[in-house]
Structures are given as C-alpha cells and as structure tokens.
Amino acid sequence: MTTQTHDSPPTARDAWERVADGFDRHTTPQTIALGELLVERLGLGRGIHVLDVAAGSGGVSIPAARAGARVTAVDVAPTMVARLRERAAAADLDLDAVVGDGTTLDLDDDTVDVTVSLNGISLFDDLAGGLREAVRVTRPGGRVAIATFGPLPQVEFVAFLLGALRTVAGESLPVPPGPLPPFRLADPAVLTATLEAAGLDAVEVESVQWETRFASADDYLDVVLSSNPIAGRLLGALTDEQRTEARDVLVGMFHERSGGEGGTTLRSQVNLGRGTV
DSSP states (O other): OOOOOOSSSHHHHHHHHHHHHHHIIIHHHHHHHHHHHHHHTTOOOTTOEEEEEEETTTTHHHHHHHTOEEEEEEHHHHHHHHHHHHHHHHHHHEHHHEEEOTTSSSOOTTTTEEEEEESEEEEEHHHHHHHHHHHHEEEEEEEEEEEEEEGGGGGGHHHHHHHHHHHHHHHSSOOOOOOOGGGOSSSHHHHHHHHHHHEEEEEEEEEEEEEEESSSHHHHHHHHHHHHHHHHHHHTSHHHHHHHHHHHHHHHHHHHTTTSSSOEEEEEEEEEEEEEE
C-alpha cells in the first residue's frame, strides 16, 4: 500500500525493496479492496488518464485499469514495479508501470487527468515536493487525490500491532518522536490545509472505512509486517522473548474480537482528500 517513508530516497528504496515480495503476497490483496473503493469514489474509468504515485504492486492501479482508465504507475522500488507488471499481465490489463521518485516525476507538465496516491505521497519526507509534482503533471481542471490513514485509534490495522508491542515493551518501544509517518495527515483539517497549500482548489476530505479480514493473528502479522518497513523495525527492536510475547498478545486480541472463532475483521478509517488543479 506505500512506497516511501521518512528516510532519504536511497534508504527508502532499499527498505521497500526488502519488503516488496511480502508486500505483493500479503498486503496488495488487502489494499486492492480499498483501491476499488477509491476508484469508485473518484470515478476513475474509461477515457481518464490516471497517475498512481507510490503505486506499490497495484492497490489502486489494478482496480483503475480494470475500470477502463489509462494508468501510469510510478514506484521507487524496482521489485514493486516488477510485481505490478506481473499482476497486470496476469489479469490481461494494459498499464504503464515505471520505476521513479515521486518527488521528481519523469513526466511533462499537464500530462494526466487525475493523480492519486494511497499512503504514498503522504509518507514522503518531502511531502510538499511530492504534492508539487502531483500538481505539476496534472492538467488544469484535473484532480489530485491523496488517501491516508485517519487517527490511530480509528485504524485497527496499525493499532492492533502497536497495542501488542506496547504491552510487552512499554515505554521502551522505539517509536519515532511525533506521529508515525502514516498518521501525519490523519486530521482532516491538516489534510485539507496541506492540499490547499499545494495550490489545489475546491478541496474536500471524505472518510471511508477499510475492512480487512484476517484468518488468524499470524495471517495479520504477515500482512502488517510487509505493509511498511517501520513495522518490521519496531518488531525487530524487541528481544526474541518479547516477540513471542507480542504474538501471544495478538492471538489473545484476535480471540477476544472474534469470540473464539479465530479469524477477525479489522476496521480502519482512511481519509480521501482531493482537490482541483
């Protein structure tokens, strides 16, 4: 679902390369459902040229192409792009997927009708630069749309993991200062102001709910640990004993949520901000 973090571009590329195979296997199948919802909300269909920035392996690009849009997908990690191309070929979808930095897009001005990014541009260290590029390559009258997580307590996809890690590590958990990168734009007012500062008009923010179904706590761990390098770094900072304890805590959380059935559905708020160029 993401392609850059707060790290410098080379470090970000390498970090996402390391999780790309797991991201494609575990995370993309979950994010495609969210991508389908975003494609519907944005009306991305036939005759519309869509640019998907920080595309991962196709959470938005695949549904947009299925809807008939002409899709250009850009991601900083070569393996993500390779997996996206494979997904498109397997589904007999025609889209253009290229390796590139979302802060320095290799596209002319006024090239696309809609630029969209799902938990991508919102994570860039140079957030303003990423938005500036999105605006630059979008034609006048076109739209830029950014989807990002809402407040942490309303994002169970992440809150479950942090809750388990904090249970076993407490204040020693090495969480970076300030909000984690996926939550920098969690406040709709902040997202609105950020898009307006990028020069977008008629900015709107809509909250949608993303439901993710997991067969077990281990299934959940596979998905969340491949979804962003930050999750792996946090778990990697624990001792072996703490990691085992954290898994046991998650098993208990899943058991409680499901009433003993095992599998469970987590619900997460996603804010969709959009504006006109």
